[in-house]
Structures are given as C-alpha cells and as structure tokens.
C-alpha cells in the first residue's frame with residue numbers, strides 16, 4: 030500500500046467507525062454470549078468425555094502407541110508422508126518452520142490494499158487449500174490404526190527354538206508401539222519409519238540392537254528396555270532378525 | 274462534586290426522564306437519585322477517590338466507550354472467545370496446581386490419580402482443563418481464519434497479526450508441555466517422540482531438545498522443567514502478549530467488514546452551512 034492508499038483506507042475506516050456503535054454494551058454483550066457458549070461447551074465436554082488417566086509411565090516398555098494430542102496429528106502425518114530418512118528433518122521441522130515464517134511475514138508479502146476475499150484469488154485459494162490440507166492430514170492421522178498386536182506367522186524354515194523367539198518378540202513389538210511408525214507385514218503404519226517386514230535381510234542382529242539403543246530421531250531409544258528386561262530385548266532383536 | 278459523564282447507553286437502557294411533578298423534588302428532573310442521597314454519594318466518592326489517585330477512568334472510558342465500526346458481526350467474537358478459553362484454562366490450571374506434584378520418580382502420576390479419582394470435583398476440573406485446551410486451539414485457529422479472510426492483517430494492523438502468530442506458537446507450546454504432566458504411558462511416549470522430533474531440527478534443534486529434557490537423557494528434572502515452562506513461563510508470555518494484542522486493537526480500532534463501503538453520512542453532505 031502506498032501513502033495514498035493508506036490515507037484512503039484510514040478515511041474510509043473513520044467514516045465506518047463513526048457510523049458504528051460503542052463497544053460497551055453492544056459488543057460486550059455479544060462477547061458475553063459467546064463466553065457463555067464456550068464455557069458450556071467446555072463443561073459439557075468435561076462431563077461427557079471426562080479425563081482418563083492411563084497406566085503409569087514406564088520407560089522400559091511402551092504398552093502405548095506414542096500418539097500426540099489430536100491437534101498435532103497433522104504434524105505426525107506430515108512425518109508419515111515424507112518417507113526418505115534424509116528428508117525427515119525437512120518434514121519435522123522444515124515444514125512447520127516454513128509455514129510459521131510464511132504466517133509471520135504475511136502482512137509484508139501481501140501488500141495489496143484489497144480486503145474483500147472474493148477479490149483476493151491467491152489468498153482465497155491458498156487459505157482454503159491450507160484448511161483442506163490440515164483437515165485431511167488430521168483425519169488421516171486419526172484414522173491411522175494404533176493396534177498393539179502383530180499378526181504374523183513364523184516362517185516354516187525356523188527351528189522350534191527360533192519359533193519361540195519369534196512369538197515372544199512379536200509380543201514385545203506389539204507392546205512397544207513400534208507399529209505407530211513402522212509397518213511389519215500387514216500390520217502398523219507405513220511411516221515415518223521404514224518398513225521392517227524384511228529387516229532381517231538388511232541388518233544384522235547387532236546392527237538392529239544398535240538401532241534400538243541409539244536410534245535416529247524421531248524414533249525413541251529402547252535402551253531402558255534392554256537394561257530392565259534383557260530377555261525381552263533379545264526376543265525383540267531375535268524376532269526382527271528372523272524377518273528375512 | 275464532579276459528575277462522571279453519562280455512558281452512551283442504548284435508548285432502552287437509559288433512565289427515563291421524570292415526568293413533571295414526579296421525582297425527588299430536587300428539580301433537575303433527570304431521575305437519577307439525587308447526589309445528596311448519602312448511599313449514592315458514598316459510592317461516587319469512593320470511585321472519585323480512586324480516580325483522583327490513578328486517573329483510571331480515562332483509560333476505562335477509552336477502552337469501553339470507543340466506537341466499533343458498523344457491520345461488526347459474530348465472527349468478531351472469536352478473539353474474545355479465545356481469550357475466555359484461556360482464562361478458563363488459567364483458573365482450572367490453578368486448581369490443578371494445588372494438588373499436582375511435578376515429581377517423576379513417584380508423585381506426579383500418583384497426584385494425578387488423586388485428582389482424578391479422589392479430589393472433590395477433581396476429574397471435572399481436570400476434564401475442563403483437558404478439553405478446554407482443545408477448545409482454545411480450535412478457537413484460535415478460527416479467529417486466525419477470520420482475520421485472514423477479512424484481510425484484517427493489512428495496514429495498519431500488521432503488528433496485531435504478528436503478535437497473534439506468536440500467541441499461536443505459544444498456545445501450541447502450552448499444549449505440548451502440558452501433555453507430559455499426567456505422566457502416564459501416553460504422555461511419556463508421545464513427549465519422547467515430540468522432543469526427538471524437535472531434536473532433528475536444523476541448527477538449534479539439538480539444543481532445544483537438550484533444553485527441554487534438561488540434559489541429553491529424559492530424566493527426573495525433565496518433568497519439573499516442563500511443569501515450570503507450562504505454568505510459569507508460557508502463561509506469563511501469553512498474558513503479556515494478549516495485553517499487547519488488545520492494546521493495539523483498541524488503539525487501531527477493530528477493522529470494518531471488508532464488504533462495507535464508507536460513504537459519508539448523506540445528512541452531513543446535505544446540510545448547508
């Protein structure tokens with residue numbers, strides 16, 4: 030906006046303002062009605078949905094699939110969509126940071142004096158696109174299954190002892206929330222982590238254990254599990270390395 | 274005795290002028306209880322006493338009796354609704370803080386258990402705080418959408434918008450830090466993953482997650498750090514910035530709906546001087 034446009038705006042605004050009503054009591058009354066509605070909704074949600082408290086936090090195992098509050102689902106979903114690990118930082122921090130910078134600078138790159146949305150096609154389209162994208166990602170994030178069970182048959186080539194490890198490790202994987210980020214056969218979510226269906230043919234057991242000790246973010250470390258329940262940890266590694 | 278100016282009330286709320294012959298006989302006929310009435314006088318002189326020392330009435334009048342442009346509709350209530358949701362969070366949060374112990378090694382989870390299962394109305398207050406956060410996040414996004422689609426971020430309200438974006442980030446940070454506090458499985462693992470995600474960020478990422486964890490590992494001090502950030506640092510910043518936001522709004526005036534054209538009052542145009 031140049032100086033003339035600024036002055037034109039201020040002139041027009043002062044006319045509209047003079048034709049308006051005082052803040053008190055007109056606007057205050059509307060705001061108060063809205064406040065009552067907000068309060069009623071919060072009280073209703075609290076009474077109707079309550080607040081549950083899950084089992085106590087246990088660093089040695091995650092019997093819970095790590096899931097954020099619903100309004101962070103869309104961020105988690107961005108992570109899931111952007112697959113290659115090289116791009117993970119881009120997805121986790123890059124996308125939100127770019128969005129925030131774009132939001133911050135909005136008044137500086139959108140400098141036209143036009144305010145009616147039907148005459149701001151770029152703003153209209155990008156605004157609606159952002160809303161649809163967030164709605165879609167939130168929906169996908171909410172729909173992404175969080176089963177804590179792995180449904181896989183041990184390959185027939187294994188010995189009886191190996192089958193035992195396989196079944197024990199399968200349980201640990203289910204309990205530990207790996208499925209939130211990994212796909213094993215038909216189970217779990219394809220991303221943000223890579224598929225583990227054939228991990229045994231890609232990594233040796235020691236390498237798998239190393240990954241579980243010192244993973245690359247965002248995967249949590251399962252060092253606690255290894256220290257507290259070495260047996261479970263070994264079953265886990267054994268199971269993964271049997272996935273040829 | 275100085276008289277406070279009459280507020281610009283709508284007609285129906287204004288005290289009716291007394292009919293001749295009615296009234297308290299002081300003859301001014303404006304129907305207000307005469308200032309000689311001792312009770313009224315006590316009230317006015319108390320207000321007066323404060324005003325003489327603080328000069329607050331000017332500011333309050335500036336805030337309350339400013340004009341709001343023609344055509345302001347219900348979408349304009351979203352900002353104050355957000356503020357109201359924040360106030361609700363503040364009040365319920367104070368009650369939760371009376372029982373909560375930020376002690377990871379035993380205490381945090383147990384105090385949440387106590388609040389949820391035993392404290393009087395504990396689960397209700399906790400539910401209000403929990404769902405209130407969702408309501409506030411929804412309202413803040415709706416309010417942002419309103420200002421975006423109405424072009425309200427344009428000249429001269431750019432600073433209002435920028436402060437708003439900071440408020441948005443702080444609100445999201447509030448819900449992130451609050452999520453850990455119940456210290457159940459979901460809270461713990463979601464936060465580990467969240468902090469790890471922070472850690473992948475370029476440049477400051479690793480420092481930020483070290484700061485959040487209070488060290489390279491998720492330890493006993495992590496919880497108290499999250500608690501301090503959640504109930505002291507962020508709310509303080511949010512309150513200060515809401516104050517700045519509101520000050521700018523009052524100073525600049527709320528934008529008019531963009532579809533209205535401001536034509537000078539035809540009566541004024543026609544009046545011959």
Ligand code: HEM
Pocket residue numbers: 348349350351352353354355356357359413416417420425426430433434435436437438440441444515518522526527528529
């Ligand atoms: C804690 C969060 C917030 C609170 C309590 C708050 C409060 C308010 C209030 C009460 C108004 C008065 C007009 C109205 O209600 O629409 C307002 C206006 C405004 N807000 Fe916010 N707001 C918040 C967050 C935001 C965010 C996230 C943005 C955008 C990024 C934003 C941008 C604006 C702008 C540009 C105006 C001026 C609108 C106009 O003059 O028409 N605010 N805010």
